[in-house]
Amino acid sequence: MLLLAIDTSANASAALLAVQGSTVAVRGAFTSDKTNDHSEVLAPAIEAMLRASGGAKPDAIAVGVGPGPFTGLRVGLATARTLGFAWDVPVHGVMSLDAIALGALAGEPKDDFTVAIDARRKELYWARYDKHGELIDGPHVTVAEEVPPGDIYGAGAGLYAQRLVAVGANPVPGFEDSHPDAVALGTRAAQALATGTALLGTEPLYLRESDAKVPAVMKGKLL
Template sequence: MLVLAIDTSAVASAALLKSHGDDGRAEVLESFSSAETNTHAEVLAPAIEGILAQAGVAGADVDRIVVGVGPGPFTGLRVGIATARTLGFAWGVPVDGVASLDAVAWDAASDPAGAPRGDFTVATDARRRELYWARYAPDGGLLDGPHVSAAESLPAGPVYGRGAGLYAERLAAVGATAVEAFAGRQPHAASLGASALARLARGRELLPTTPLYLRESDAKVPAAMKPRGLAP
């Protein structure tokens, strides 16, 4: 099965994966990740076109699309989800959602240098001096979340992801420890796709493509202008 994975919860990333058998094992054929967090609309579509061309695959050959549904900022998530839905419609393939934090949890649970021995937390930057976070079992299975809050609200224990690197001192004050090797880790489509395939192999359902914003947008609809009185 060929799977196109997309995530724009932080940086823009895309990956083409091929599953092997029914055990959830996956090979990453091609992948892309931007270096910026504000160029999603410009780079995502050309990147997807590029990785398909490099793999010698047409859109009609893709069997499934999975997309990160956050949590993340409004604009970034819209770009990824809209792209996934559009391609799914054009190619006639199913589109499913995956929590973006699951990608970092997958990386942590698969870390050859030492996977977590107990429950752990994944945290990414939510701006406003807050974190998006969720709690996971040692195998990467979701236990609680996602949430958005100040660093001081996170549970004690190891914390993986860029959010941990940003607020290591504040986390330490409440007994949470930033895992140094993952202090800059962002969700990536390749890991998102791998976690989705593993979940499907276990007979578990994926999410709908509804974005997980967790809080209201900064953008506000302006109040209607009051009619001006007639001049005397």
């Protein structure tokens, strides 16, 4: 199976994965080094990967559903839904934090752990996993002081390290700059598909209201 993976919960990221059972081979991967160029770089990156791999149509798409900012998530989800419709292939949702959790498993955690990324507004998006990488709580959006104690992975840990340590959380070295990426997200999806585990739909996990508001003067006109 050829799987196209997309995540835009932080940086724009895409990957083309060849999946055979539980074996995943990366055919191509792209991650932008910016956090505000999703609409400009995502589609060209996908087109380039498909062309480099011979132009074969993917058999399925996996897309990160967040949590993440409104604009970024919309770009990734709209792209995945559009391509899924055009190609007539299934589109599977994956919580974006699962991608970092997959990386955490390489260190064989001994206990439950937390994954956290920047949610702006001096807050974090976070979720709690057991030592096998299964989601047990979340996702949430809170200040650092509300994150549970224990090991914590992801860019959120690096962003608020001192505040997290003060409440008993332990930022794990090497993960201070980790954001969800499409290779890990697609691998997570492939593992679920191989074992028959249900994946998510494509509804975004915004967790809070948009920063953009309709001006009061416009509300009056709309009414």
